[in-house]
Amino acid sequence: MTASLPVAPDARQKPVIAVVGPTGTGKSDLAIALAQRLGGECINADSMQFYRGMDIGTAKLAEDEMGGVPHHLLDILDVTDEASVAVFQRQARELFDEVRARGNYPILVGGSGLYVRAALDHLEFPDTDPAVRARLEAELQERGRGVLHARLAELDPASAQRVNDDRRLVRALEVIEVTGRPFSSFMPVRQYVQPAIQIGLNGPRELLHERLHQRVVKMAEVGLLNEVAELETRGLRQGKTASRAIGYREFLKVLDSQRGVLQEEYSVADAITDTVVATRQFARRQITWFSADERVRWIDFTDPASLSHALRAVTDA
Known part of the structure; x- marks a missing residue:
């Protein structure tokens, strides 16, 4: 990452354009079209596309599909690395300034909701120890959950009402001890840190489901199993984040079956079925996440005039 460049006042006025929504709706294509029309550069906000070699299973664009538009924050991690929202926040905001300094629109594109929030909104990440x-x-192991939860209720009642698992309970108490502030004081606020426009893509649920099914089938046809086998040699199974990626975990199971590691047979067809189900569930979670944000301007991905609607959202802002 290069150092942030000075931004001219007129360039700084250009808002960040975020293209968001569920997987399979054509966010990358719309982002490229906007960049070509407006003069922009794309910044990836899909956490699984950070990983080198995870190309087929994440529907990552090849260079010849980018339409000559610069793309940033792709292929920046090895599969053994753990993705960090806090690191992404810093990188994305530095890029916003750099892109504006070149006179272009920064176009954030992806469906990883927390990463989008981190880039756009007031969201602090407390230190860890x-x-x-x-x-x-x-x-926690020695004294039990009740003792720690009672302590949190005394120190931070708001967090105590929200915390419902041991990991977050420990994290809340850690933050209080390390920072001297209640964990609840770090909750995100729906307020942009700089001018931004969120354009959401969605559409008929049955059509989206069919698109997702066809995409997974295509991934299998063009070599997802081979990609997973290659990434396994680079440490995919050891990666805390990458190993949990939809499609990759299912096709790792195929490899286990082929090697006799599993008791039952698990075929490529089984992996396709399970990946489709998981992808549809993920898409529903994405829709729920972004629909809760009233600032998102929604466009039907089946509308032939979707680009015109998106351009109007930018010019009307």
């Missing part, structure tokens, strides 16, 4: 966390985890 492994020693404090380890001590709290040990106390």
Whole structure:
């Protein structure tokens, strides 16, 4: 990442354009079209497209599909690395300034909701302390959840009402000890840190489901199993984030079946079925996430005039 360049006042006025919504709706294509019409550069906000080699299973664009538009934050991690929302926030905001300094629109594109929020909104990430966390985890094991939850209720009642698992309970107490502030004070606020426009793509549910099914079938046909096998040699199974990616975990199971590691048979057809189901569930979660944000301007991905509607959203802002 290069150092942030000085931004001329007129360039700084250009808002960030975020193209969001569920997977399979054509966000990348719309982002490229907007960049070509307006003069823009795309910044990836799909957390799985950060990983080098995870191309087929993430529907990552090849260079010849980018329409000559610069793309950023693709292929920046090895599969053994853990993605960090806090690191992404810093990288994305630096890129917003750099792109504006070149006189272009920064166009954020992707469906990883928390990453989009981190880039656009006021969202702080409190420091961590492994020693404090380890001590709290040990106390949790020794004394039980009730003791720690009672402590959190005394120190931060708002967080105590929200926390419903041990990991977040430990994290809330860690933040209080490390920062001296309630964990609840770090909750995100739906307020842009700089001018932004969110354009959401969605459409008929049955059509989206069919598109997702066909996309997974195509991924299998063009070599997803081979891609997974290659990534396995690079440490895919050891990656805390990459190994959980939809499609990759299912096709790792195919490899296990082929090697006799599994008791039952698990075929490519089984992996396709399970990947389609998981992808549809993920799309529903994405729709729920982005629909909760009233600032998103929705466009039907089946509308032939979707680009015109998106351009109007930008010019009307």
